[in-house]
Amino acid sequence: GGRPYVPSAVPRVHQRAAERGMQGESPYVFVAPGAGPGVVPRTFADLRTGALEGRNFRSLQEFAVASVVEGHHSIPDVARVFRVPPWRLEQWVRETGHAV
Numbered sequence: 001g002g003r004p005y006v007p008s009a010v011p012r013v014h015q016r017a018a019e020r021g022m023q024g025e026s027p028y029v030f031v032a033p034g035a036g037p038g039v040v041p042r043t044f045a046d047l048r049t050g051a052l053e054g055r056n057f058r059s060l061q062e063f064a065v066a067s068v069v070e071g072h073h074s075i076p077d078v079a080r081v082f083r084v085p086p087w088r089l090e091q092w093v094r095e096t097g098h099a100v
Contacts, residue, residue, distance in 0.1 A: 040077050069098050
C-alpha cells in the first residue's frame with residue numbers, strides 16, 4: 001500500500017494518563033468521555049438509567065433500540081438482556097434510520 005506511516009497515538013495517550021495520576025490503572029481501560037456506561041447491563045433496570053431513566057416505551061423493541069441509540073449500550077449487551085439475537089437488534093436499530 002502507498003499509505004503514509006502514521007504513528008500510533010497509544011504511547012501519547014498513556015503518557016497523558018500517567019501525568020494525570022492514572023498510572024495505577026490498567027493500561028487497557030481507556031474510555032472516551034461520554035462513551036457510555038462502563039457497567040455491562042444485566043437487567044432491564046440496568047438499562048433504565050441515564051438517558052432512559054423514567055421513560056416509558058410502547059414496546060420492548062422500542063426500549064431495546066433506545067438502549068442502543070440513546071443509552072449507548074452495545075448491541076450484544078442489550079440483545080443479551082432482551083434475549084434476542086444480536087443480528088435482530090441490529091436490524092431494528094437500522095430500521096429506525098440509525099447507523100450501527
